Amino acid sequence: MTCPGCEAWRTGITLKVPHSDAEGVRRSLASARSVQWLDATSVLMPPDVFVARAAYWQAFFDTHAWRVEWGGPDGADGTDRPFDAFVGGLPSLWVDELLARRAIRMAMQPIVDLTKRTVVACEMLVRATASDGSFISPHALFEAAREQSRLFALDRACRIEAIATASRLPADWDVFVNFVPTAIYVPEHCLQSTFAAAERHAVHPSRLVFEVVETERVDDVAHLRDILAFYRRKGVRYALDDFGEGYSDEHMLRAISPDVVKLDRQFVDHVDRDPAKRRVAEGLARVARSLDIRLLAEGVERPEEAMALLELGYEWQQGYLYARPSLEVPDGSIAWLPRA
Incomplete structure (x- = not known):
């Protein structure tokens, strides 16, 4: 049995948001590839686009009312899930x-x-x-x-x-x-x-x-x-x-x-x-x-x-001529300088 998040990597993800959040989501997706708005509040996107922005959306929106469906480009599978729960089920990454x-x-x-x-x-x-x-x-x-x-x-x-x-x-x-x-x-x-x-x-x-x-x-x-x-x-x-x-x-x-x-x-x-x-x-x-x-x-x-x-x-x-990178705070000394 596979988790919904894992399965979503092989298909597409449809995100459904309230009208009040739609414009903000649209702006955050402006530079993304292969994004299709299905209506004013629903957008279909590749899984990597979704996952790349999930943390951003959770940080700057109240996502408790957001919903997610996963499926192919012809439509989702009909399984509607809460956004936060869906994100929590995505694979753990190093x-x-x-x-x-x-x-x-x-x-x-x-x-x-x-x-x-x-x-x-x-x-x-x-x-x-x-x-x-x-x-x-x-x-x-x-x-x-x-x-x-x-x-x-x-x-x-x-x-x-x-x-x-x-x-x-x-x-x-x-x-x-x-x-x-x-x-x-x-x-x-x-x-x-x-x-x-x-x-x-x-x-x-x-x-x-x-x-x-x-x-x-x-x-x-x-x-x-x-x-x-x-x-x-x-x-x-x-x-x-x-x-x-x-x-x-x-x-x-x-x-x-x-x-x-x-x-x-x-x-x-x-x-x-x-x-x-x-x-x-x-x-x-x-x-x-x-x-x-x-x-x-x-x-x-x-x-x-x-x-x-x-x-x-x-x-x-x-460059190395002057100083190498260090985790310690540099003391301001310079290894080499041209003659005055």
Whole structure:
């Protein structure tokens, strides 16, 4: 015998909500694929779309009157179940177990201003351990969350933990916090907990720089701009991560006009020796200056790379040359600096 939640993974799920909640649900599904509204209050969707948003709906709606049916695209099987009970019957997933154990921590890697010869910021980098104590790579963690439809819950937990960790840093350091745009459905809902954490831990919004990651997965640029506009209204800045080579990257840069843009580490590696990489770094610097965007080079490991990038205008740099990520609060010391 299989549970309804397990069986639902092979079919489709119809969600029925009160009229008062329908518009909010519609907004949360705006970026989802293969969603079909059957009438004003009933919507059919793939199971992964449903599961990805279940925690969000429970957090921001009163779901006690919501109902769920599961079945194929031609209609449900007629079995009507309460939403909360249905969600409770979904398969247990290891990302949920990890979140329940509060097994996510943040390593801090300093960002250095070479002209001021000081640390000016830290990037918060997720670290997680399995129940047996083994390390889970960030890539594996987020891929599992995506496969298990737990990206919303994981991304939210990481943002909150990053801000809690940032409260331990010097008050004049900026804080770079990564976020996955596809995990944010309605900014004023999904980001409530983020700004509540900032208030709770006394981390002023002006210190926060939210870093857009996985831009290659962003199909809805208008939705991303809505998220970033919400950040701006809250007084925070945002950065574009992993800028690379090609039209799509420059188009994204102009479309969202970030406060900071990070040159991808693949173009930092031996940029002092590789003319092609230098052309990419120069091209980004030229566009960024025209848009008044600060440049940041990440993955700097050699003094020669640092000096070549500084000549191009990359005054902010990050990498093993200066400091490695650490779970302990950085003391502000810098392993290498150019001669004064």
